[in-house]
Amino acid sequence: MVKTVTRFDREFLTRGVRRGSAPQFMLWLLPWFALLALGIYSAGLCLVKGLNQTNMDNRYAFGLWIFVDLTIIALGAGAFFTGFLLYILKFKELKAVINSAVVIGVVCYSGAMAALMVDVGQPLRAWFTFWYPNVHSMLTEVTFCISCYLTVLLIEYLPILLKNRKLRDVPSFLVFEFELHKLIYVLAGVGTFLSFFHQGSLGGLYGVLRGRPFAFREGIFVWPSTFFLFILSAAAVGPSFLIFTTWLVEKLSGKRLVKDRVFDLLARISGLLLSVYVLAKALDTIIWINRTSPSLGFEASQYYGWQPFGTWILFAEIVGCGLVPAVILLVPRLRARRAWLIPAAMLACAGVALNRYVQTVQTLALPTLSFDKFLSYTPSWQETGTFLGVLAYGVIVYSFSFRYFRLFPEERELKLEVRPEQQEEPVLAGRF
Amino acid sequence: MISENKKTLAARYGMSIDVDRCNGCGSCMVACAVENNVPPANANATDRTGLTWIRVFKVDNGLEGADRRSAFIPLLCQHCGHDAPCVSVCPQQAVDIDPATGVVGQMPERCLGCRYCMTACPYHARYFNWWDPAWPAGMEKTLNPDVAPRMRGVVEKCNFCHGRWHAAKAKTAAEGNTAIDPGDYMPACVEACPTGAIQFGDLNDSSSLVARNARRAESFRLLESIGTDPKIHYRSTKAWVRDTAHPPRPGKENARG
Numbered sequence: 001m002v003k004t005v006t007r008f009d010r011e012f013l014t015r016g017v018r019r020g021s022a023p024q025f026m027l028w029l030l031p032w033f034a035l036l037a038l039g040i041y042s043a044g045l046c047l048v049k050g051l052n053q054t055n056m057d058n059r060y061a062f063g064l065w066i067f068v069d070l071t072i073i074a075l076g077a078g079a080f081f082t083g084f085l086l087y088i089l090k091f092k093e094l095k096a097v098i099n100s101a102v103v104i105g106v107v108c109y110s111g112a113m114a115a116l117m118v119d120v121g122q123p124l125r126a127w128f129t130f131w132y133p134n135v136h137s138m139l140t141e142v143t144f145c146i147s148c149y150l151t152v153l154l155i156e157y158l159p160i161l162l163k164n165r166k167l168r169d170v171p172s173f174l175v176f177e178f179e180l181h182k183l184i185y186v187l188a189g190v191g192t193f194l195s196f197f198h199q200g201s202l203g204g205l206y207g208v209l210r211g212r213p214f215a216f217r218e219g220i221f222v223w224p225s226t227f228f229l230f231i232l233s234a235a236a237v238g239p240s241f242l243i244f245t246t247w248l249v250e251k252l253s254g255k256r257l258v259k260d261r262v263f264d265l266l267a268r269i270s271g272l273l274l275s276v277y278v279l280a281k282a283l284d285t286i287i288w289i290n291r292t293s294p295s296l297g298f299e300a301s302q303y304y305g306w307q308p309f310g311t312w313i314l315f316a317e318i319v320g321c322g323l324v325p326a327v328i329l330l331v332p333r334l335r336a337r338r339a340w341l342i343p344a345a346m347l348a349c350a351g352v353a354l355n356r357y358v359q360t361v362q363t364l365a366l367p368t369l370s371f372d373k374f375l376s377y378t379p380s381w382q383e384t385g386t387f388l389g390v391l392a393y394g395v396i397v398y399s400f401s402f403r404y405f406r407l408f409p410e411e412r413e414l415k416l417e418v419r420p421e422q423q424e425e426p427v428l429a430g431r432f
Numbered sequence: 433m434i435s436e437n438k439k440t441l442a443a444r445y446g447m448s449i450d451v452d453r454c455n456g457c458g459s460c461m462v463a464c465a466v467e468n469n470v471p472p473a474n475a476n477a478t479d480r481t482g483l484t485w486i487r488v489f490k491v492d493n494g495l496e497g498a499d500r501r502s503a504f505i506p507l508l509c510q511h512c513g514h515d516a517p518c519v520s521v522c523p524q525q526a527v528d529i530d531p532a533t534g535v536v537g538q539m540p541e542r543c544l545g546c547r548y549c550m551t552a553c554p555y556h557a558r559y560f561n562w563w564d565p566a567w568p569a570g571m572e573k574t575l576n577p578d579v580a581p582r583m584r585g586v587v588e589k590c591n592f593c594h595g596r597w598h599a600a601k602a603k604t605a606a607e608g609n610t611a612i613d614p615g616d617y618m619p620a621c622v623e624a625c626p627t628g629a630i631q632f633g634d635l636n637d638s639s640s641l642v643a644r645n646a647r648r649a650e651s652f653r654l655l656e657s658i659g660t661d662p663k664i665h666y667r668s669t670k671a672w673v674r675d676t677a678h679p680p681r682p683g684k685e686n687a688r689g
Binding site: 050051052056057058059060061062119120121122125126128129131132133134136137138139140143205208209210211212213296297298302363364367368369370371372 | 474476478480481482489491505515517520521522523524525526542543544545546547548550551552553554555556558559560561562563564583584585586587654655656657658659660675676677678679680681
């Protein structure tokens with residue numbers, strides 16, 4: 001049995017790179033499949049027995065899943081933004097990570113869609129949104145754009161899949177892959193357009209809530225400021241998440257996968273966008289505190305009187321997880337060292353997660369009526385299980401993709417390269 | 433939908449609730465549940481997962497001992513006017529404002545159960561069916577045949593007893609009239625209130641009792657500052673009761689609900 005699996009596995013392995021044995025790979029996957037099984041069971045309970053299996057309620061109508069959806073879609077933005085930089089702005093160095101970015105995108109978006117399907121009370125009515133769309137609703141925009149972009153991502157994923165050494169033996173697959181590749185610039189353009197819109201409309205989701213002055217923001221035309229802030233923050237942390245995942249895969253596989261200059265370029269892009277985002281977010285916060293919220297009768301200071309959501313959360317988001325990583329990523333000497341680069345990338349990702357947490361969870365916890373109460377919410381094990389299932393699904397898809405497809409084209413070249421311990425690669429190559 | 437509402441409405445139904453008269457008996461809640469086929473609470477339901485289209489909150493003036501004063505505020509869908517927060521957010525047009533009545537309607541048959549409208553509502557007047565609706569054996573015979581029970585996984589809320597509005601409209605048409613007689617259309621909660629604290633009528637009709645009450649100095653609406661233009665007018669002669677209409681104050685656990 002093991003011999004058969006090993007032979008089968010070898011036939012599909014990427015040529016020219018070294019991977020662990022099939023049993024090792026199966027051992028790695030085992031706990032993730034166990035988590036996936038837990039996730040499927042948890043989600044199944046919610047679908048069969050209803051959302052009473054969760055700890056959400058009439059007041060906490062959104063919970064862990066919406067927070068996770070907003071976060072992973074922001075982190076998955078590396079897919080569209082790297083595609084945009086590579087195919088539209090011609091940053092050729094990013095070819096080294098584009099395949100990995102696409103897989104991360106597929107995983108994040110499909111995972112979010114799966115969680116959303118469990119999160120709605122009537123999943124079989126999902127098509128209603130396409131049939132009776134309310135053009136005024138940000139959720140309509142989100143549904144349309146995410147569905148379309150997931151389709152684009154799956155099409156972008158196909159060439160990666162069809163380049164597998166075994167699948168290439170099928171001539172029609174080869175032709176199909178070649179034809180698909182011609183479309184890649186169009187797909188990158190469409191993907192960028194769709195992504196900009198849905199990242200924005202996810203921001204607008206809470207920004208338009210006049211009845212929730214903590215989340216409500218003024219804006220331009222029909223879009224609240226959070227529409228633009230979400231686009232900017234997603235574009236800023238997408239490359240950071242790519243840095244983090246690439247580094248993590250390097251550590252776990254014990255191989256160098258991309259050249260240092262790619263890390264450097266991603267760090268510079270992330271740092272620059274993050275600093276613009278921090279500036280915009282700070283400005284938005286000042287306007288919100290001094291104008292938007294008071295105009296609705298709510299003094300902004302009241303939001304931070306309800307513990308544990310003190311002003312620390314605002315500073316943690318803007319300074320600790322915004323300004324600090326932005327500075328590290330912008331200073332060449334700091335970002336050249338992994339000891340600075342990786343924590344900075346992780347901080348940037350944590351910052352976007354904190355921002356989404358504040359938007360979703362803190363908004364619902366705060367009272368709106370004077371005879372209202374400050375609320376707390378803890379996800380049930382079924383909610384947590386479903387989330388862990390989505391996480392496990394992501395790890396499994398990425399693990400298979402890393403093993404059988406060429407996610408990092410520079411890996412083969414770097415395998416042959418002997419890297420002097422002391423001598424560092426020049427990091428100022430590339431544009432920007 | 434919002435633009436439709438900005439036109440002059442044929443009617444603009446609303447309520448005037450005298451908080452000083454409300455004794456918190458809960459008759460309105462029971463009458464509402466019976467009229468609208470709101471199922472009994474599931475055994476596992478909490479005060480945050482139960483169903484009730486109208487909920488009576490007890491508030492107090494925050495003082496202790498002999499100075500302590502209490503009041504009851506029946507809270508239902510406020511049937512916001514322009515910019516109703518729940519209407520524009522629904523992704524599949526399951527929420528609308530009827531231009532003929534000004535009533536904010538909810539179509540459970542089209543509801544996806546995404547609960548975005550619940551998140552948008554500052555009055556927390558929307559309820560989700562966390563469980564399958566179930567009535568104890570025999571009690572299903574008491575169901576109102578004019579109102580369809582809702583299924584698990586959809587949102588529901590007060591619609592000013594839509595079934596009664598339909599019946600009144602049918603009666604009006606049968607009599608060859610065009611305008612509904614105010615006496616023919618009255619929501620169940622209004623009818624059931626033993627102290628007559630709740631009045632209902634057309635706010636566009638300036639001579640109606642509800643419109644006259646809404647114009648009184650002691651009349652107030654909840655969270656007027658956010659601009660939702662609610663059609664539920666409360667009134668009280670006590671300033672501390674009227675203060676409950678304002679947003680919560682910083683860091684204070686407010687008038688207990």
